[in-house]
Amino acid sequence: MSTTVAPDPTRRNDGVRRAILSAAIDQVGEVGYAKLTIERIAKSAGVGKQTIYRWWPSKGALFFDAFLDLAGDGEATALPDTGDLAADLKLVLDATIDELNNPRFDQAMRALHTEIVLDPALAAEYATRLDNPMRDIKKARLRTAQEAGQLAEDVDLEVAVDLVWGPILNRWLHRTAPLTSEYAHQVVDTALRGLAPRVS
Amino acid sequence: MSTTVAPDPTRRNDGVRRAILSAAIDQVGEVGYAKLTIERIAKSAGVGKQTIYRWWPSKGALFFDAFLDLAGDGEATALPDTGDLAADLKLVLDATIDELNNPRFDQAMRALHTEIVLDPALAAEYATRLDNPMRDIKKARLRTAQEAGQLAEDVDLEVAVDLVWGPILNRWLHRTAPLTSEYAHQVVDTALRGLAPRVS
Amino acid sequence: MSTTVAPDPTRRNDGVRRAILSAAIDQVGEVGYAKLTIERIAKSAGVGKQTIYRWWPSKGALFFDAFLDLAGDGEATALPDTGDLAADLKLVLDATIDELNNPRFDQAMRALHTEIVLDPALAAEYATRLDNPMRDIKKARLRTAQEAGQLAEDVDLEVAVDLVWGPILNRWLHRTAPLTSEYAHQVVDTALRGLAPRVS
Amino acid sequence: MSTTVAPDPTRRNDGVRRAILSAAIDQVGEVGYAKLTIERIAKSAGVGKQTIYRWWPSKGALFFDAFLDLAGDGEATALPDTGDLAADLKLVLDATIDELNNPRFDQAMRALHTEIVLDPALAAEYATRLDNPMRDIKKARLRTAQEAGQLAEDVDLEVAVDLVWGPILNRWLHRTAPLTSEYAHQVVDTALRGLAPRVS
DNA sequence: TCTTAACCGAGACGGTACGTCGGGTCTTATC
DNA sequence: GATAAGACCCGACGTACCGTCTCGGTTAAGA
Numbered sequence: 001m002s003t004t005v006a007p008d009p010t011r012r013n014d015g016v017r018r019a020i021l022s023a024a025i026d027q028v029g030e031v032g033y034a035k036l037t038i039e040r041i042a043k044s045a046g047v048g049k050q051t052i053y054r055w056w057p058s059k060g061a062l063f064f065d066a067f068l069d070l071a072g073d074g075e076a077t078a079l080p081d082t083g084d085l086a087a088d089l090k091l092v093l094d095a096t097i098d099e100l101n102n103p104r105f106d107q108a109m110r111a112l113h114t115e116i117v118l119d120p121a122l123a124a125e126y127a128t129r130l131d132n133p134m135r136d137i138k139k140a141r142l143r144t145a146q147e148a149g150q151l152a153e154d155v156d157l158e159v160a161v162d163l164v165w166g167p168i169l170n171r172w173l174h175r176t177a178p179l180t181s182e183y184a185h186q187v188v189d190t191a192l193r194g195l196a197p198r199v200s
Numbered sequence: 201m202s203t204t205v206a207p208d209p210t211r212r213n214d215g216v217r218r219a220i221l222s223a224a225i226d227q228v229g230e231v232g233y234a235k236l237t238i239e240r241i242a243k244s245a246g247v248g249k250q251t252i253y254r255w256w257p258s259k260g261a262l263f264f265d266a267f268l269d270l271a272g273d274g275e276a277t278a279l280p281d282t283g284d285l286a287a288d289l290k291l292v293l294d295a296t297i298d299e300l301n302n303p304r305f306d307q308a309m310r311a312l313h314t315e316i317v318l319d320p321a322l323a324a325e326y327a328t329r330l331d332n333p334m335r336d337i338k339k340a341r342l343r344t345a346q347e348a349g350q351l352a353e354d355v356d357l358e359v360a361v362d363l364v365w366g367p368i369l370n371r372w373l374h375r376t377a378p379l380t381s382e383y384a385h386q387v388v389d390t391a392l393r394g395l396a397p398r399v400s
Numbered sequence: 401m402s403t404t405v406a407p408d409p410t411r412r413n414d415g416v417r418r419a420i421l422s423a424a425i426d427q428v429g430e431v432g433y434a435k436l437t438i439e440r441i442a443k444s445a446g447v448g449k450q451t452i453y454r455w456w457p458s459k460g461a462l463f464f465d466a467f468l469d470l471a472g473d474g475e476a477t478a479l480p481d482t483g484d485l486a487a488d489l490k491l492v493l494d495a496t497i498d499e500l501n502n503p504r505f506d507q508a509m510r511a512l513h514t515e516i517v518l519d520p521a522l523a524a525e526y527a528t529r530l531d532n533p534m535r536d537i538k539k540a541r542l543r544t545a546q547e548a549g550q551l552a553e554d555v556d557l558e559v560a561v562d563l564v565w566g567p568i569l570n571r572w573l574h575r576t577a578p579l580t581s582e583y584a585h586q587v588v589d590t591a592l593r594g595l596a597p598r599v600s
Numbered sequence: 601m602s603t604t605v606a607p608d609p610t611r612r613n614d615g616v617r618r619a620i621l622s623a624a625i626d627q628v629g630e631v632g633y634a635k636l637t638i639e640r641i642a643k644s645a646g647v648g649k650q651t652i653y654r655w656w657p658s659k660g661a662l663f664f665d666a667f668l669d670l671a672g673d674g675e676a677t678a679l680p681d682t683g684d685l686a687a688d689l690k691l692v693l694d695a696t697i698d699e700l701n702n703p704r705f706d707q708a709m710r711a712l713h714t715e716i717v718l719d720p721a722l723a724a725e726y727a728t729r730l731d732n733p734m735r736d737i738k739k740a741r742l743r744t745a746q747e748a749g750q751l752a753e754d755v756d757l758e759v760a761v762d763l764v765w766g767p768i769l770n771r772w773l774h775r776t777a778p779l780t781s782e783y784a785h786q787v788v789d790t791a792l793r794g795l796a797p798r799v800s
Numbered sequence: 801t802c803t804t805a806a807c808c809g810a811g812a813c814g815g816t817a818c819g820t821c822g823g824g825t826c827t828t829a830t831c
Numbered sequence: 832g833a834t835a836a837g838a839c840c841c842g843a844c845g846t847a848c849c850g851t852c853t854c855g856g857t858t859a860a861g862a
Contacts, residue, residue: 007806007807011860013858032318039849050808050809050811118232123374123375127374151395151397155395158377159367159390162366163390163395167367173317175323186359190363192394193352194395196350197352197353207837207838208836208838211827238817246840249819249820249841250819251839407811411812411854413813413853416812438843439842446814449814449844450815451814454813510717516773517710517774518634523774549797550796558777560795563763566762566770567767570762570766571762573773574716574726575723575724575727590756590760591791592794593752593796594791594794595751595752595763596752597749597751597752597753639823647834648835650824650825651833653823
């Protein structure tokens with residue numbers, strides 16, 4: 001018999017919720033994820049600690065929500081389609097790179113990845129709510145290209161997506177080298193063309 | 201000008217050092233990186249906390265050293281070269297996948313990535329001591345292939361490495377899907393051949 | 401101007417406060433003042449360390465409060481007055497000696513003296529809250545005696561108090577010799593009569 | 601079977617011993633007894649910690665020796681004797697008060713008392729080496745006075761000593777009020793004359 | 801309209817871990 | 832073999848946050 005009852009979502013004060021989420025993002029930008037504490041978020045949001053614990057089970061979960069809020073929870077619906085696959089991919093990657101190079105977004109995104117890498121449950125939710133929808137959109141664009149004969153028929157779209165976006169994400173995560181538009185374009189061209197020489 | 205003086209490394213007890221490093225790896229495997237504390241490492245290694253703080257500035261730095269110790273700090277010298285690039289790459293990736301699917305190594309590797317993603321200084325050291333040497337080895341193998349006409353002459357080896365290893369690392373980090381040998385082979389084949397259809 | 405704000409005393413849990421004070425006295429009796437630590441008091445009281453640090457700035461201040469609590473913070477109001485000064489003083493000193501020979505009280509009292517001897521601020525508070533009230537009570541009894549012609553008119557009561565109680569306290573503090581009723585009676589008789597011979 | 605052997609006192613380096621003792625007194629004056637540490641004494645004396653632990657079992661014991669060294673270990677042999685007991689006592693007490701009002705000596709003396717009050721073993725040694733010799737000297741002077749008819753024949757000299765010196769020591773320890781020459785003289789006069797009125 | 805139940809700010813509380821200080825022991829190199 | 836230096840294990844320090852818990856106050860149903 002538990003005395004703790006799930007809070008009634010209908011009574012939730014949405015202004016408070018938004019204040020907490022945005023405070024979380026703000027504070028990550030200011031002190032980084034390692035020094036981000038519930039107490040700091042509460043103080044920055046002008047909120048009692050208990051209000052946070054009432055609605056979120058952990059810092060990771062709260063931050064995850066905050067990130068979804070920031071990222072706009074699946075607002076994009078389709079990738080551009082001009083008929084030129086390479087150009088479209090480069091356009092999309094350039095936009096992604098801009099985002100990743102925005103310090104506020106960069107910090108938040110890194111924090112999210114930290115949580116995801118260590119917590120399989122969060123990783124699953126991340127996949128469901130953000131990654132899979134995005135993958136579907138990407139695959140949709142590739143499928144169109146495939147149908148238009150711009151992609152080999154036997155290419156696995158899952159692998160194709162990884163081939164294009166994987167290198168970008170990795171370079172950003174590991175800071176192997178500056179993440180530039182040139183690099184992205186090279187990745188697209190190389191992926192499309194393949195590493196092996198043309199037979200001629 | 202700092203008042204804290206670096207301890208004299210010649211007086212360091214190496215048995216103690218090794219006990220700490222291996223305790224760090226052990227405990228990450230047992231409780232995960234989030235619950236890994238200096239106090240726990242100290243107790244598990246049968247060592248005073250101060251002894252840890254004397255030689256490492258942070259949990260991250262200690263764990264980094266522990267990982268280097270585990271990974272053997274650049275012991276590999278070259279990738280296999282049977283003349284068949286695709287087969288050689290698949291062989292190497294299979295070994296990598298085995299390693300990543302080993303729970304002890306998996307946990308340690310994830311912990312390392314967590315630290316690296318958030319700490320640029322550690323990322324730089326990681327690049328210098330582990331990633332760059334490995335990249336050099338990979339590029340060496342690809343260069344041989346290129347000279348043998350198995351790789352297009354105008355392919356940037358840096359990009360080529362990313363194209364092959366990036367997808368593997370990402371799938372592992374994000375647990376997008378199980379990391380299997382089949383997937384790795386697909387990645388190799390697709391990267392070599394390219395996404396675009398052969399002109400014939 | 402300090403950034404640390406004093407906690408709100410109205411929110412204080414008095415049960416916790418009493419548990420801490422009595423744990424402090426208990427533990428001094430068990431291990432002595434030198435080995436008395438905040439951590440030990442906290443554990444013995446079933447309390448977090450922070451709760452102690454929230455309300456007391458130091459071990460000395462805490463112990464001082466604990467002693468006040470034990471000593472009853474000025475509960476006595478007057479010395480007995482049977483008209484026979486010597487007898488009354490002997491009665492009072494006998495009671496004091498009993499108290500000082502009670503191990504529990506002895507330990508606590510010694511600890512208090514240790515702090516007072518080294519810390520002028522605590523000494524001042526001790527004077528205000530315990531010593532001065534007691535001196536006033538003692539002086540009141542002596543004044544009555546003086547008015548009744550049992551004390552020389554020109555005797556300074558401050559000095560008179562010191563002459564009677566000083567030797568007792570010193571013998572106890574320094575363990576010069578066992579603190580007995582006989583000694584106390586001798587002190588009273590000698591102080592009243594004086595060292596010099598009667599002129600006859 | 602113990603591997604630790606008592607050090608050979610004949611090999612002791614006396615310069616080192618004196619450096620340690622004087623460093624102890626110096627540091628008590630600088631930071632007080634509570635913050636006096638073995639490490640601080642060692643550093644201040646330019647000595648290894650082990651050298652201190654080799655010769656003294658505890659901070660208290662070391663400090664005790666240091667104090668003996670400072671106080672001159674029973675150098676005085678007799679109190680002045682001009683034939684006028686009151687005047688002689690006042691002279692001696694004035695000198696004592698000067699000493700107690702000397703900050704360097706005050707700090708050291710307070711530290712010593714702290715140790716003595718809590719540690720019976722040290723109290724016993726203090727009695728044997730410092731207090732009893734001094735008491736003997738005091739009693740010798742009083743005995744002379746007694747033989748000269750300046751002290752009542754039935755006065756216990758032990759009590760007499762306490763009556764004169766007890767109040768002084770207490771006022772100093774507790775800082776009840778400033779320790780002045782006037783006070784000391786009052787004590788002497790009152791002790792000699794007694795509190796009770798002359799019968800006429 | 802008036803309870804009344806929940807949210808909310810605030811922050812005390814029992815804990816765990818932090819990073820530091822010093823205790824006392826032991827080892828190494830020097831004299 | 833005594834010494835200076837300092838690494839080592841250990842225990843306590845005083846602080847920061849954790850997650851839980853009351854405490855008033857306010858706010859929005861429902862009787």
